[in-house]
Amino acid sequence: MLGLTAMGSAMAQSNYPNKPIRLIVPFAAGGTTDIIARAISEPLGKELGQAIVVENKGGGGGVIGAAEAARAAPDGYSLSVATVSTTASNPAINPAITYNPLTDFTPVINMAATPNVVVVHPSFPAKTYAEFVKEVSSNPGKYSYASSGTGGIGHLQTELFKSLVNLDMQHIPYRGAGPGLNDAVAGQVPIMFDNLPSALPFITSGRLRAIVVAAPERVAAISDVPTFNEVGLEPANRMAYYGILGPKDLPPDIVEKLNSALKKVLAEPAVAKRIEDTGSIVVANSPAEFAKQIQEEFEVYSDVVKKQNLKLE
The missing domain is CATH 3.40.190.150 (Bordetella uptake gene, domain 1)
Incomplete structure (x- = not known):
């Protein structure tokens, strides 16, 4: 009972x-x-x-x-x-x-x-994923990337990406994705790994360039951008x-x-x-x-x- x-x-x-x-x-x-x-x-x-x-x-x-x-x-x-x-x-x-x-x-x-997406400022000397990896690999420590803050998904997903391709980029943490994205758009920092929803308006307007996306399949709004699966980095496709x-x-x-x-x-x-x-x-x-x-x-x-x-x- x-x-x-x-x-x-x-x-x-x-x-x-x-x-x-x-x-x-x-x-x-x-x-x-x-x-x-x-x-x-x-x-x-x-x-x-x-x-x-x-x-x-x-x-x-x-x-x-x-x-x-x-x-x-x-x-x-x-x-x-x-x-x-x-x-x-x-x-x-x-x-x-x-x-x-x-x-x-x-x-x-x-x-x-x-989906999460790697974006670069339009002035970055690479238009494709292969060009991006070649450029960063050829210039270890030269480039920095923005994130929403230390420990956020943008930070650790970029570090996962770096570890898989052996890239050397410097981390610049921001107090939130918004400020980091603003500096990426302004060209203060050349690279960012961000949620697609917040980055998409800047991609479609040409103020940022998408390099590779973490998604099950290509995203219709950026259909020319490959997924991590397509470029052989399935572990980063998160x-x-x-x-x-x-x-x-x-x-x-x-x-x-x-x-x-x-x-x-x-x-x-x-x-x-x-x-x-x-x-x-x-x-x-x-x-x-x-x-x-x-x-x-x-x-x-x-x-x-x-x-x-x-x-x-």
Whole structure:
């Protein structure tokens, strides 16, 4: 027979949700993570019968918001948006992070994934991938690249790329992708590895040149740009993901209810279009599949940190 505490817990779960749900976005408003969170928040609230309240908790490359999400009660009323930066690249390089991405969260779903692209300033003396590699290889240490900050996906994915082709480029970390992109467009720094959605307007306007893209197949908007798979660098062909996590020990029935509701929401044409308009693709996988993705990304970037001897700057 169930004790009073267990009965109360079971009743709370069966009535879930019976109050608004907080969705922590560990980055400032306006970026791809925030856009995708807001694309699903209203329809998810309608599906669940309770409001989804988006809270932006930026700072530390997403670590501050992710740490707060990890400390939340496992009752389904505090969820967070997970990115490669918060669950893989930053934890891989920063031993001071207060959460373990593999044990302190309960994966719910990977909502969407976004291609990443290597871009150069139009003045850069290379127009193709082969020319780019030749130019950088011939001038070790001459070129620098911008990133959203030390430990972010742009930083570690570039280091992964460098390790695979044995390139020597200097890292210039910025306080966010926006400032780094602005300096790349201005020609202050010649190279950047960025999310396609934020770089695409500058590519299409000719203010940046795309060299190679991390995506399952060529992207229609830049159809002349090869993928990393095409140039023989399959390990670098890694997209950014945007998933939903709960704190560890989130009850399985709540996980299943959230996963099912999110799959319905992500299948709605209006929601899918809003996500695809950012340059992303809808994924909508299972909790187990998302858990596997997180582990794989964390292992990949942990290896990059060791191989490249990376440390916080």
